[in-house]
Amino acid sequence: MKMLSQIDKQILNDKDFHKLVRVRHWVSWSFLLVLLGLYLVFGLMSVYTPALLARPVFAGGVVPVGIAMGYLILGMTFLLTAVYVWIANGFFEPLVQKIIAGVER
């Protein structure tokens, strides 16, 4: 079994490590909840108000709410993926480098 090494103890005492964990968890879970929440709304509407999904988005238009929602969720997924990668490259990666650089053998 892998016990805590000297290196591990240093990392666990590093404030930056806890910052990394906290921010990463917050970002991942909030993004995920947004996407799953939208999917849940779509699913619930499919069961309980299917007619609403078939209604045109704009009065007199033809594109129904369901298609608009579908493409909206796809668009959201693209957007949040891009934002996550941006945060990861700009914030998580440098922090990881900093934490590792701070560890002494």
Place this chain on the structure above:
Amino acid sequence: MRAKSGLGRPSLAALLVLLSVTETHAATATGNRLNITAILMFFVFIAITLFITWWAASRTRTRSDFYAAGKSIGGLQNGLAIAGDFMSAATFLGVTALVYSTGMDGMLFIIGGTLGWAVILLLVAERLRNLGQYTFSDVVAFRLEDKPVRTMSAIGSLAVAIPYLLAQMVGAGALIQILFGLPYASAVVLVGVLMTLYVMFGGMLATTWIQTIKAVLLLTGGTIIAVGVMLLMKFDFGSLVSAAVETHSKGPAIMAPGVMFTDLVTIISIALAFVFGTAGLPHVLMRFFTVPNARQARRSVAYAIGFIGYFQSLIFIIGLGAVVYVSQNPEFLAPGGGLIGGSNMSAVHLSKVIGGDLFLGFISAVAFATILAVVSGLTLSAAAAVSHDLYANVICHGNSDRDTELRISRITTLVIGVTTMALAILLEGENVAVLALIALAIAASVNFPVLFLSMYWSKFTTRGALAGGYAGLATALVLVLLGPTVWVTLLGFDKPVFPYRYPTLFAMLANLVFAYWFSVSDKTHRASTERESFNAQWIRSELGPVEEKI
């Protein structure tokens, strides 16, 4: 179409549709009219893939080469390969067929299929790469007791890969019969022999390149069809929608969901299978070990989401386009009603409308290439579960000889190839939807929860992992057996004991409840050591292998 009600993860669930459709319509297919372009293009593809296999074989010496392409694949290429794993023939033809026949119902597939990848990006990909070597079992066994949990997750991998592979082969045989006029058995043998060759000799390197090329071909083909449809519609999405509503026999009803979304339990099971099942597929998870580090793993899945989301948004256009240009076109209608070759052929027929016989040939060849690439990935993941997890780690305690281990994985590949070919031939015309159903349920209710808990829950213990994993497995199998697909359709009873087609909600819950209870009540010495080593695992999951980096 019989399999419309209740569906799951796109490629698997679409496969269900595909299977029952091909089964029903094979008799009314085009007969044996050969498409020369399709055959020529297909031979070019085979020649290229065999060349790649030969090239990859000369570069496949170590275990890392065989299982993980030497960890040398870049993020963009791996993203394409991952997207390729997802975009199977069943997704391309099956989901298009679903939009074609039911309209809005296809949207749940399109959204869910994409969201499963967001779960992988946000929760799984980087940690998986940071903690594992070749298979996801490495991650589960990181701090838990190696032998029992690895055995369990290897069973989970095989229980997903083998039935899925078999279902793909049966579907492929029927599909190729329609596309190329090739007899069923020859089609199955052709697919089986090629996939065995690719994996045995070329390992992950060949499998990745084949999947990459196919992904590019499929994205190109899909784009051409969708752009062609929009061109015919003068790039007005509104007129495509109204034309589809006017043409479709169900009229405006196709814009309302109504076939699959009958009850809340089914929809939750479908959604769970979509969202969490994808992150439980061994052949997909294995791809994250082919990149050099977590950063590239993240890039891979970000690219994959781009390609998959793009492809999914094309599918809806292609499906509606098929409604407008194929459903009323006498050229594509079978004498007995419906499309020639069944509604699965809607995308293929549409390609003829867009680009004539030449483009039809291209799309048929791409569909065949798609099948080959996906079954190869599945075969490799099953072989790795046997040789890396069971042989090297459970039997040899991690001290296996490299050459022996590689020989065992090649022998396993051969055995899997021959067995699935033989079984697929025996199962001609059988309803193999149950196989895809089992694979789907197990990915979401065995593999994913165990992987997830091992990465995120500090109190998770070996006892909890085993109880949860086996409870999920047993629940999934029993509920599939007692559900409508096996109990009524296959065994011929009047009423299913378990009313729902998809067991995911219950099986996943069973896994989590057992995993929780048997972990928190675990008072053994082993359990406390495992909990203590969570911190060490946690550090490595966030930072990667720290010792190597300092």
